Amino acid sequence: xxxxxxxxxxxxxxxxxxxxxxxxxxxxxxxxxxxxxxxxxxxxxxxxxxxxxxxxxxxxxxxxxxxxxxxxxxxxxxxxxxxxxxxxxxxxxxxxxxxxxxxxxxxxxxxxxxxxxxxxxxxxxxxxxxxxxxxxxxxxxxxxxxxxxxxxxxxxxxxxxxxxxxxxxxxxxxxxxxxxxxxxxxxxxxxxxxxxxxxxxxxxxxxxxxxxxxxxxxxxxxxxxxxxxxxxxxxxxxxxxxxxxxxxxxxxxxxxxxxxxxxxxxxxxxxxxxxxxxxxxxxxxxxxxxxxxxxxxxxxxxxx
Amino acid sequence: xxxxxxxxxxxxxxxxxxxxxxxxxxxxxxxxxxxxxxxxxxxxxxxxxxxxxxxxxxxxxxxxxxxxxxxxxxxxxxxxxxxxxxxxxxxxxxxxxxxxxxxxxxxxxxxxxxxxxxxxxxxxxxxxxxxxx
Numbered sequence: 001x002x003x004x005x006x007x008x009x010x011x012x013x014x015x016x017x018x019x020x021x022x023x024x025x026x027x028x029x030x031x032x033x034x035x036x037x038x039x040x041x042x043x044x045x046x047x048x049x050x051x052x053x054x055x056x057x058x059x060x061x062x063x064x065x066x067x068x069x070x071x072x073x074x075x076x077x078x079x080x081x082x083x084x085x086x087x088x089x090x091x092x093x094x095x096x097x098x099x100x101x102x103x104x105x106x107x108x109x110x111x112x113x114x115x116x117x118x119x120x121x122x123x124x125x126x127x128x129x130x131x132x133x134x135x136x137x138x139x140x141x142x143x144x145x146x147x148x149x150x151x152x153x154x155x156x157x158x159x160x161x162x163x164x165x166x167x168x169x170x171x172x173x174x175x176x177x178x179x180x181x182x183x184x185x186x187x188x189x190x191x192x193x194x195x196x197x198x199x200x201x202x203x204x205x206x207x208x209x210x211x212x213x214x215x216x217x218x219x220x221x222x223x224x225x226x227x228x229x230x231x232x233x234x235x236x237x238x239x240x241x242x243x244x245x246x247x248x249x250x251x252x253x254x255x256x257x258x259x260x261x262x263x264x265x266x267x268x269x270x271x272x273x274x275x276x277x278x279x280x281x282x283x284x285x286x287x288x289x290x291x292x293x294x295x296x297x298x299x300x301x302x303x304x
Numbered sequence: 305x306x307x308x309x310x311x312x313x314x315x316x317x318x319x320x321x322x323x324x325x326x327x328x329x330x331x332x333x334x335x336x337x338x339x340x341x342x343x344x345x346x347x348x349x350x351x352x353x354x355x356x357x358x359x360x361x362x363x364x365x366x367x368x369x370x371x372x373x374x375x376x377x378x379x380x381x382x383x384x385x386x387x388x389x390x391x392x393x394x395x396x397x398x399x400x401x402x403x404x405x406x407x408x409x410x411x412x413x414x415x416x417x418x419x420x421x422x423x424x425x426x427x428x429x430x431x432x433x434x435x436x437x
Contacts, residue, residue: 001306010308010312013312013315013316013319016319017319017322017323020323020327021323021326024326024327024330024332027330027332028330028332034332035332035333035334035385036327036330036332036333037333037334037384037385037386038324038327038328038333039384040384040385041323041324041327041328042320042324042327042328045320045323045324046320048316048320049313049316049317049320052312052313052316053313056309056313120383120384120385120386125323125327231350233386236388236389236390236415236416237383237386237387237388237389237416238383238388238415238416239381239383239388239390239411239413239415239416239417239418239419240383240416240417241383241384245414245415245417248414249414249415250414250415252414253413253414253415256414290353290354291353294353294354
């Protein structure tokens with residue numbers, strides 16, 4: 001097994017609890033824009049708990065694979081090298097950006113990640129609303145590259161934890177904007193509200209983990225606008241709070257699609273969410289194109 | 305299984321019960337008034353901006369609505385303090401059974417399997433055929 005000298009997630013659990021309570025208190029006292037719906041919060045928190053079960057079940061396979069890859073590493077990088085942490089910070093965040101982007105752009109990974117986006121709310125419990133199948137669909141595999149290069153598995157697990165803990169606090173409407181330099185470099189509540197928004201303008205944007213620079217660099221950055229307030233959830237919102245449906249609805253839909261049209265299985269698995277073999281459904285691209293068309297007809301300046 | 309993990313799991317389980325209870329107690333959801341025709345039209349316009357809505361029927365509880373949009377029905381129903389919207393062929397609505405003052409429309413969609421409508425006292429069915437006409 002992988003011995004962690006420090007587990008950021010376990011350490012941060014009291015902080016998660018305290019911040020959720022603080023956010024609710026701020027909403028209750030009218031000090032900030034905070035919206036909580038009981039069933040929604042319960043579902044989000046249950047998904048968080050389910051995610052920890054998934055991690056426990058997959059831990060053996062992941063740790064064994066990581067240690068096997070590490071036994072073939074090519075450079076000697078030790079946890080005591082300060083520069084290794086700096087390099088890892090950027091490398092981990094870069095990989096996170098691409099894994100996250102793929103999770104939105106390919107349906108097999110979206111089927112897992114959609115859980116995190118299916119709430120119609122954006123509060124700190126949304127941060128804990130984690131997928132139940134992202135390890136099963138191999139979203140941890142790209143990090144093996146770093147282990148092969150020589151980063152010890154414990155370093156990777158710690159940095160992953162740091163990234164997850166960082167991303168907790170940005171799931172809130174209570175904070176409007178951070179100072180300009182923070183907004184320029186870091187992922188912030190404002191950037192992440194855009195990421196969770198279902199407004200056509202904001203679809204498929206701001207995939208950052210800690211640094212927003214990747215979105216700026218790869219053309220997926222969209223700024224939050226006051227004239228288009230974020231509406232949260234998914235393109236077709238869920239019809240209830242049944243835990244199993246919330247957790248597995250997209251997998252069920254994929255199986256339904258493949259059963260109806262087996263020869264298009266590859267498209268239904270690896271095409272973008274919303275792809276259909278007869279073009280009868282809408283992807284983010286078609287939704288955005290229609291929105292641009294509408295904006296161009298009505299308010300030319302607003303679509304820019 | 306690692307003891308540290310079991311402790312983390314147990315603490316997390318207790319914490320979610322506490323947090324969910326506090327979130328429910330706080331009662332800070334969005335304020336959603338019962339649907340009327342204009343609010344139903346506004347929700348549909350927001351969700352399906354290209355849909356041309358003709359007639360609208362609101363259920364007796366003001367929690368769900370059916371609208372005619374071309375050859376299809378637009379079904380709108382409350383989920384928590386928000387709404388879900390689905391388009392469905394009228395044939396699906398024609399199959400909906402009325403029982404105990406309620407009508408259930410089934411979509412065959414894993415993400416939103418059904419929408420429920422409250423009928424007005426004394427009504428035996430929903431006026432879907434009149435809306436579709």
